[in-house]
Amino acid sequence: MSETHYQLTDQGHAFEGGSSVFLAQVKEKSSGTFLNPSRIVTIRYSVYRLDHSDPAVKTIVPGHDGVLLAVDNVFFATPILDGLWSSDTIGYNFRHEPVVSSNPLFPTAGRHYLVEYRMTLHDHPNDVIIRFRIHAI
Numbered sequence: 285m286s287e288t289h290y291q292l293t294d295q296g297h298a299f300e301g302g303s304s305v306f307l308a309q310v311k312e313k314s315s316g317t318f319l320n321p322s323r324i325v326t327i328r329y330s331v332y333r334l335d336h337s338d339p340a341v342k343t344i345v346p347g348h349d350g351v352l353l354a355v356d357n358v359f360f361a362t363p364i365l366d367g368l369w370s371s372d373t374i375g376y377n378f379r380h381e382p383v384v385s386s387n388p389l390f391p392t393a394g395r396h397y398l399v400e401y402r403m404t405l406h407d408h409p410n411d412v413i414i415r416f417r418i419h420a421i
Contacts, residue, residue, distance in 0.1 A: 300393035300420045303384040306401075307369060307376040308414050310359075318377045319412070321359035327403045328352050329380065331389055334396040334417075342398060347387025353380065378414065390420035 298304045310319045331348035335341035363375035380401070382389050390397050396419050403412040 296416060296418050297421050298390050298397075298418050300390055301384070301388045303381055303389050304399075304418065305368060305379060305381045306399060306414075306416055308378040309363070309371075309374065309376055310378050310412070310414060318361075318363060319359070321355055321361055321377075323405045323407060324355045324359060324412075325404045325406050326352065327355055327358065327401060329382065329399065329401045331382070332398045332400070333392070334398055336395075339396070345387070345389065345391065345397065348382060348389060351382075390418060393420050395420050 296304070311317060312319060328350045329348070330350055331345040332342035333345055335343075358378060358380045360377045360379075363377050364379070365373065365375035368379070369376050378401075382399075389399075396417060399416040399418060401414040403414075405412060
């Protein structure tokens with residue numbers, strides 16, 4: 285299945301063993317309008333540790349493999365502009381903070397991780413993907 289990317293990979297930092305809040309503006313490629321949450325059937329996230337020498341080699345982080353999220357909890361029909369968002373004056377329409385009480389999100393400092401969100405839309409044949417690349421410190 286081919287992939288449609290609505291959000292480019294982001295580079296950020298997070299503390300070893302900590303969590304992060306992931307924010308994005310998820311827009312339609314063709315029109316530039318924000319993705320309507322009513323189009324989303326499912327959304328899942330996974331976290332991978334990337335190999336030092338070959339970033340194409342990914343190892344799943346235990347407890348963060350294909351975790352199903354409630355669309356209403358992470359997607360918003362109207363962009364939110366608050367203290368978390370400083371990229372522009374429009375705001376974000378996607379926000380998620382993974383739970384780390386049982387399994388750390390970024391267990392090893394000095395490593396890069398890939399946080400990937402995959403959405404299935406009821407009217408689109410390809411997965412919509414949001415990716416964040418994080419360096420644990």
